[in-house]
Amino acid sequence: GSGHAHASRTNERASPGHSGRVAMFLNGPFSAADKLKREQDKRKADLAKRQASERRAKSTADAHQRDREDQARRERQETAQRRAEEKAELERVLTNNEGVAWERRFVGVRSDAAMVKGIRFRCDDKVVLPPSAWRELTNAGAANVGSANNVFFEITVMDANGTAVGRRTHAGALGFDGVEGQVGLPAPLMRTLGASTSYNAAVSTQPDAMDVDERTPPPVDLTEAESPSNALGADAALDVKLSFRRLPKGTWVKLQPRSKDFQGELAVDADVDLRALLEATMQRRSALTVGDDVMVPFGDREFPLRVVEVQPDDAGGAVSLIETDVEVDIAPSEDYEEAMRRLAEAEMKRLAAAAAVEQERRDREGAAKEAEETRAREAAEKAEADAAAAERAARYRAAMLERLPVEPAVDAAGGCVPCRFQLPDGRTVTRRFAPTDPLGAVFDYVRSAGGAGEGESFRLVTRWPRTVTEFSDGATVQSAGVKPGDTLFVEKLAHGENA
Secondary structure (H helix, E strand, O other): OHHHHHHHHHHHHHHHHHHHHHHHHHHOOOOHHHHHHHHHHHHHHHHHHHHHHHHHHHHHHHHHHHHHHHHHHHHHHHHHHHHHHHHHHHHHHHHHOOOOOOEEEEEEEEOOHHHHOOOOOOOOOEEEOOHHHHHHHHHHOHHHHOOHHHOEEEEEEEOOOOOEEEEEEEEEEEEOOOOOOEEEEOHHHHHHOOOOHHHHHHHHOOOOOOOHHHHOOOOEEHHHHHOOOOOOOOOOEEEEEEEEEOOOEOOEEEEEEOOHHHHHHHHOOOOOOHHHHHHHHHHOOOEEEOOOEEEEEEOOEEEEEEEEEEEOOOOOOEEEOOOOOOEEEEOOOHHHHHHHHHHHHHHHHHHHHHHHHHHHHHHHHHHHHHHHHHHHHHHHHHHHHHHHHHHHHHHHHHHHHHOOOOOOOOOOOOOOEEEEEEOOOOOEEEEEEOOOOEHHHHHHHHHHOOOOOOOOEEEEEEOOOOEEEOOOOOOEOOOOOOOOOOEEEEEEEOOOOOO
């Protein structure tokens, strides 16, 4: 009995402890439900982060795609605009060149051909090309645009990749007897294209803090510039492209002095004939291009003046100086107001000469007007004669009409012969005749209808079968064989022609 009770008590003590552990497992911090919830929450958070990251990545990718598309669109637009501009420029050039297109790459070398030949007029910017260039230009039609003396080229310095570098200018042709593959360039033209390193350094070194006096290029010694042994060097060479251009004759240019020495030593000096200096300078050139430096010599020095504007300006900022009078304007400055006064006086002389030319033009126009009045008077006289002839013809037709016998009725007792006439001018007329009417009445009717004029001979024919009816004095409609319903064609006879 006691052992059983002990066992029961033992079981009773054990039960409370086991029940507590189960409760802790079910309700404690490490329960399965809590763990499952935490895992679900973590998965949701990870998914939200991933989705947010994907949205950000997509937004960034979309933005980059839009940027690329915008960039591509801008590039297409720029390319289209550039091509349109190039096409428009090409069309402008071809129109200005009267349809002639020619360009070629050369090695530009120093040439003193003009100096050797003693040429001092239009010599600073004329090039020497090989004979093949003239043959190509002739084949391209350049000979139809102008003579060899009026052939001009746009000269552009090129790099090894065929890209234009540096600046461009225009030049005339001195001759076509040079070395194949080369173009001979005079020293001033080489300097314009940048082959003179000393001159380039002078114009390119321009710090902001530099004084105006130091910023302008110094005058160039004229003797040194023309000497074959100067800084250009006999072996200096440029890769250049020459393109045929037809330049308009210049009428006005504006020059900007590049050094204040021009105003200080030339423009304000009353003893200096500035106009004569400018004329001498222009006579050494055949063309001007905006951006060129025109070197004005005085004593043993040269003063650079930049070409800033030309007129007419329809050839890319270039004009011809050959066989034309060019008005030169110096860019306004207080330093050379006196020069402007002298230029104004010279302009008055130029205007007087222009007035004389204008008077000559008016005289020519007066002669042309007189010739036009003569032509008008002759035309009026002809019109009057034509009107008189037309009036005479009308009277003649009326006279023929009065000679006609009375037109018989359709049901006339003696019968009638209806006739159809095809006139030379394409008109068709009809009339009835009595069988006994004279044949001459038929011919008179044709004349009254305008089928033949005064003095003109003709005959009446049918086509199928062909029959011929000629005027016969004494014949009647019936005896001549004119049948009702026939279509009679009027055939005019040449003078003296027989049937």
